[in-house]
Amino acid sequence: MEKERNIDKLARYIMITACAAVILAFCWFFRDVIIYMLVAGVVALIGRPVMNLFNKIRIKGKTLPQWLYAILTIIIILAVFLSAVTLLVPVISGIAKDISMANIESAAMSVVSALKDLNIFLVETFPSLGPDFRIENVILGGLKDFTDITMFSSFFSSAASFVANFGIGLCAVVFISFFFIKDGNLFPNMIAAIVPDRHEKNARAAYADIEHLLSRYFLGLIVEMAGVAVIDFLGLMFIAKTGFNSAIGIAFVCGVMNIIPYVGPWLGGAIGTVLAVTMKYVCLDGSGLDVSFWVFVLILIGIFLASQIIDNYIFQPLVYSSSIRANVLEIFIVLLMAGHIGGIMGMLVAIPCYTVLRVIGIRFFGHVKFVRRLTGSPDPGQDNERQGQ
Numbered sequence: 001m002e003k004e005r006n007i008d009k010l011a012r013y014i015m016i017t018a019c020a021a022v023i024l025a026f027c028w029f030f031r032d033v034i035i036y037m038l039v040a041g042v043v044a045l046i047g048r049p050v051m052n053l054f055n056k057i058r059i060k061g062k063t064l065p066q067w068l069y070a071i072l073t074i075i076i077i078l079a080v081f082l083s084a085v086t087l088l089v090p091v092i093s094g095i096a097k098d099i100s101m102a103n104i105e106s107a108a109m110s111v112v113s114a115l116k117d118l119n120i121f122l123v124e125t126f127p128s129l130g131p132d133f134r135i136e137n138v139i140l141g142g143l144k145d146f147t148d149i150t151m152f153s154s155f156f157s158s159a160a161s162f163v164a165n166f167g168i169g170l171c172a173v174v175f176i177s178f179f180f181i182k183d184g185n186l187f188p189n190m191i192a193a194i195v196p197d198r199h200e201k202n203a204r205a206a207y208a209d210i211e212h213l214l215s216r217y218f219l220g221l222i223v224e225m226a227g228v229a230v231i232d233f234l235g236l237m238f239i240a241k242t243g244f245n246s247a248i249g250i251a252f253v254c255g256v257m258n259i260i261p262y263v264g265p266w267l268g269g270a271i272g273t274v275l276a277v278t279m280k281y282v283c284l285d286g287s288g289l290d291v292s293f294w295v296f297v298l299i300l301i302g303i304f305l306a307s308q309i310i311d312n313y314i315f316q317p318l319v320y321s322s323s324i325r326a327n328v329l330e331i332f333i334v335l336l337m338a339g340h341i342g343g344i345m346g347m348l349v350a351i352p353c354y355t356v357l358r359v360i361g362i363r364f365f366g367h368v369k370f371v372r373r374l375t376g377s378p379d380p381g382q383d384n385e386r387q388g389q
Contacts (some may be wrong), residue, residue, distance in 0.1 A: 006265035015221075016149055021160070023193060028207045033172075035169075036172045036173055037176055037177060039173045040171075040172075040173045040177040041075075041180060041187070042182075042214075042218060043173060043177040043181075044076060044177055044180035044181050044187075045211060045214050045215040045218055046077065046182070046210070046219060047073040047074065047077055047177070047181050047224070048184075048215050048217050049069070049215065049219065050076060050077075050098075051073050051181055051227050054069040054072065054073065055069065057345045066182050066346045067178075067182050068184070069181075070178050070182035071162070071178070072180040073181050074174060074178060074181065075232050076175070086249075110190075110307075147217075170282055187207065188203075188204050188207045188208075191203050191204075191207055192204060199364070200347060202363045202364055203277065203363075205357050205363060206360055206363040206364070207361045208255075209362075209363070209379055210355065210359045211355055213355050213359065214352055214355055214356075217319065217351065217352065217355065220319035221259065221319055223315070223319075224311065224315040224316070224319050225255040225256065225258050225259065226255065226259055227310075227314075227384070228254060228255050228258045228265065228268075228307055228310075228315065229251045229252055229254060229255030230251070231306070231307045231310060232247075232250065232251040232255070232268075232272065232303065233247050233248055233302065235303035235306065235307070236250055236251060236272075236276065236300075236303060237305075239286060239289070239299060239303060240276060240288060240289055240296070240299050240300055240303060241289045241290075242276050242280070244287075245255070246275075246276065246279050248256055249275075250275050250276060251272075252273065253268060253271055253273035253275070254268035254269065254272045254304070255268070255272070256268075257271065258311065259348060260344055260348060261335050261345055261347055261350070261351065262315075262316075262332070262335060262347075263332075263339075263347065265304075265307070265308045265311050265312075266296075266308070268304070269301070269304030269307070269308060271305055273297065273299070273300045273301060273304065276288065276300050277296070277297060277300070281293070282297065310384075331351065331354075332352070333352050334350055334354045335347050335351070337350075338350030338353075
C-alpha cells in the first residue's frame, strides 16, 4: 500500500510538472499576445479611477452605458499619450539633428582649455597613456562615431519597423483595454474560472487588493515622472539657461529614466548632463549659461542632484511605500534581487510582481508566521482570541 501511495504521488508530481511545462511553452509561444494583455491590464488600471469618476456622474438620476464610459476613458488616455508624443518627438528629433550636424572639429577648441588641467593630471597619474594623450580626442572620436550618418540611417530604418509593430500593438492593446475597462469583473471572472471553488472568494478579494494597489502605483509613477521632469525643466530653463527645446527634451529623457527605480534618476542625471554639455559646446547653438566649462557642469550636476533629492524624499516614498503599502527597505532589497536576476528589465517589473506576490501571500498564506512578519499582517489566532474576549 505504501509503495502504491508513493507511486501515486510520483505520478501526480510528474503530471504537475508536465502541465507546468506545457503552460510555460504556451506562454512563450504566444508571448506577444500575453504582453499585449499585460499592457492592456496596466492601461485598465490607469483608467480605473477615470471610469469610477464617470460612474459617479448622474444625468436625471441615471448613468450612461458602460461601453460609452470605457470609450471616453480610452480616448482620454490616448489623448494624453499622443499629446506628449506630438510635443516631445519634434523636440528630441531636433536635438538629435543638431548633434548630428555639429562641427566636431571646431567644438574641440571650446573644450581644450577646460580640459588642459585634467589632461596633465591624467598623464602624470597614468604615464602609460603617453605624453600626447588628450581626453578630448577620445570624447570627440566617440562623438564622431555616434553621429556617423550610417548609424542614423540604420537607426531610422529600425525606427520604421518599430513604428509598424507599435501600430499593431497599439490597436491590440486599445481593443483589449476596452473590454477590461468596460467590464471590471471580466478579469476576476477569468481568475475565478481556473481556481478551485474553495479558493474563489480569496482569489476575488486578492484581485481587488492587487487592482487597487497597482492602480495607485502606476498613477503614482506617472506623477513621479512628471514631477521629476518639471523640476529638471525649470532648473535647465531658468538656471542653466539651456533654452526651451533643450530643456524640455532633456527633462523628458530624465523623467522617462525615472521608470527605473532608484538607479533611473542617476542615469537620467548623467545622460542629461552629457546632453546639455554637448548642446552647449558641440552644437555651438549659444544655449547655456555664460560661465566656464566646469562651472556649467557643476550647475548641471546641482540641478539633477536637487531633483534626485526631491525624488528620493518625496516622490519615491509616496509611490513605492505608500501606494503599495510596503516598507522602503523591503522594496529596496526586492529591487536589488530583481536587478541581479534580470538587470534593468527585472527592476522595471519587480515592484508590480512583488505587489502581486505580496497580496497572494497575505490572502492565501496569512497563517504562516514568516508571511505575517514580512507583510505586517495580523495574526488570525490573536484576532480570534480578541473576539472571544
